[in-house]
Amino acid sequence: MKLVIIIFIAILLQSCTKIDDTVSPQENLNYKIVFISDRDSDGQIHIELGIKGEVYTMNIDGTNQTRITENDFWDTSPKYSPDGKKIVYASAIDWLMSYIYIMDSDGSHIINLGNGNYPTFSNDNSKVLYQTSGLMGIMNADGSNKKVLTDWADSIYSTLGQDFPLQFSSDDRRILFISNRNNNDDIYTMTIDGNDVKRLTNSEGYDGSCSFSPDNSKILFVSYRSGKAQIYIMDSNGNNQKQLTNTPEFNIRPTFSPDGAEIVFISNRDNSTEVYTMNTDGTNQKRLTNNSASKDSPHFSPDGLSIVYEQRQNNIIDIFIIMLKSNEIIDLTNGRGNNYRPYFKSSILKKSFSDLELI
Numbered sequence: 001m002k003l004v005i006i007i008f009i010a011i012l013l014q015s016c017t018k019i020d021d022t023v024s025p026q027e028n029l030n031y032k033i034v035f036i037s038d039r040d041s042d043g044q045i046h047i048e049l050g051i052k053g054e055v056y057t058m059n060i061d062g063t064n065q066t067r068i069t070e071n072d073f074w075d076t077s078p079k080y081s082p083d084g085k086k087i088v089y090a091s092a093i094d095w096l097m098s099y100i101y102i103m104d105s106d107g108s109h110i111i112n113l114g115n116g117n118y119p120t121f122s123n124d125n126s127k128v129l130y131q132t133s134g135l136m137g138i139m140n141a142d143g144s145n146k147k148v149l150t151d152w153a154d155s156i157y158s159t160l161g162q163d164f165p166l167q168f169s170s171d172d173r174r175i176l177f178i179s180n181r182n183n184n185d186d187i188y189t190m191t192i193d194g195n196d197v198k199r200l201t202n203s204e205g206y207d208g209s210c211s212f213s214p215d216n217s218k219i220l221f222v223s224y225r226s227g228k229a230q231i232y233i234m235d236s237n238g239n240n241q242k243q244l245t246n247t248p249e250f251n252i253r254p255t256f257s258p259d260g261a262e263i264v265f266i267s268n269r270d271n272s273t274e275v276y277t278m279n280t281d282g283t284n285q286k287r288l289t290n291n292s293a294s295k296d297s298p299h300f301s302p303d304g305l306s307i308v309y310e311q312r313q314n315n316i317i318d319i320f321i322i323m324l325k326s327n328e329i330i331d332l333t334n335g336r337g338n339n340y341r342p343y344f345k346s347s348i349l350k351k352s353f354s355d356l357e358l359i
Contacts, residue, residue: 031060031301032105032345033308034078034087035319039337040067053338055089057105057345060301060321062332068107077118080105080345081125086141088119088128100130102141105345113143118165122172127192129165129175136165136177138192149175149194164208168192169216169236176219178208187221189236200238209252212236214260218280222252231265233280244282255299256280264298264307275309275322288322289329301344308332308342 036053055078058065069075071091078089087105092098098117103110113119116130116137130137132148139146150163163179174189182199185206190197201207205224212219216236223232226243229250234241245251247269254265264277270287273294278285289295293313300307307322311331317338321330333339 031303032080032084033058033060033319033332033342034080034345035333035339035342036075036078037067037333037337037339039339041337053340055087055107056339057087058332060306062321062330062334065333065336066107068103069110076341078341079120079343081121081141082123083125084345086121086125088113088121088141090117090119092117100128102128102143111143113139114146120165120167122168122192123170124172127168127172129168131163131165134163136163136175136194138175147194149190150179150181163188167211169212170214171216174216176210176212178210187219187238198238200234201241209254211255213256213280214258218260220254220256220263222254231263233282242282244278244280245285251276253296253298257300258302258304262300262304264300266295266298275307277307288327297341299342299344308344310340310342 034055034057037056038053040054041052052074054067055069055075056065056067074092076090076092078087080087085105086102088100088102090098090100098115100113100116100119101110102113113128116132119128119130121128121141126141128139128141136149137146138149163177163181165175165177167176173191175192177188178185179188184204185208186199187201187207187210188197188199200219201223203223203225207221207223210219210221218233219236220231220233222229228248229252230243231245231251231254232241232243245267247267249268251265251267254263256263261280262277263280264275266273267276272292274287275289275295275298276285276287288307293311296310298307298309305324307324309320311318311320316335317340318331318333318335319339319342321332
């Protein structure tokens with residue numbers, strides 16, 4: 001009997017290890033993508049807001065595309081909570097008035113959290129960072145305990161400009177944001193209570209499009225300091241700023257891979273706008289796409305095995321995915337209206353002797 005139990009445990013451990021090592025987006029449909037589409041809209045286009053779209057979700061292979069909002073406004077900026085249970089998004093009435101909503105990941109239990117735009121979750125799922133009237137705010141994920149983090153003197157109604165919230169650090173202690181409070185677009189961080197504001201860049205021209213590395217040690221960003229948009233990296237305190245790209249044409253939209261070892265970005269260095277990857281020291285720059293269509297918003301899947309991006313061709317925007325092991329490129333939305341702003345839901349593998357659960 002003891003021998004049978006030992007063999008059973010050994011087999012179970014082996015199967016657990018196998019599942020952990022082989023789960024991939026191609027095989028695991030619990031990797032979901034939330035995005036915006038106008039396929040079922042009335043075709044309205046706002047001069048400032050653009051295409052009138054709704055929030056949809058789909059599996060990573062493009063199946064089960066489901067509309068989860070239905071209203072008369074312009075939905076934008078949808079994001080899953082890190083645990084995948086909620087989606088937060090903004091819905092604009094016009095270019096001056098936008099509301100933030102939170103809902104279950106299937107579109108049920110929608111709650112209006114109040115005025116704001118550009119919402120993003122903290123990594124512990126408990127808070128939402130957002131912009132309101134050019135200022136940054138933070139609140140609990142249920143809309144309670146709202147707090148404005150930046151001064152009204154820096155609001156959109158002043159001559160100094162506005163602050164754009166971007167990201168929580170992975171430990172939720174600091175916030176990364178862009179501000180033109182000093183008459184120039186620069187990168188800043190602060191604590192989540194709005195204190196200890198640090199200006200990290202101070203160069204002529206725009207510095208932005210930035211993100212923390214997964215371990216918070218580095219910040220990736222785009223700068224026009226050389227005259228063209230180039231990609232840079234620096235320590236999270238602003239030290240050791242290093243230029244990673246140096247081409248006559250632009251390099252934009254950089255994001256880290258989940259392990260922090262690679263960067264995906266957009267460049268038009270070869271006379272077309274393409275998706276590239278490189279190491280975090282700027283070496284091994286590789287072109288992954290090759291056609292005349294315009295591309296935007298690339299980012300890695302949570303396991304780093306694929307890259308999703310937008311592609312515009314013949315005035316239609318579709319969402320594509322690159323399978324990095326096979327180099328296969330798949331059109332996920334296939335011309336069903338305009339589809340954009342894809343954002344992944346993570347699939348977390350929990351392993352124990354008693355059960356295996358995919359969230």
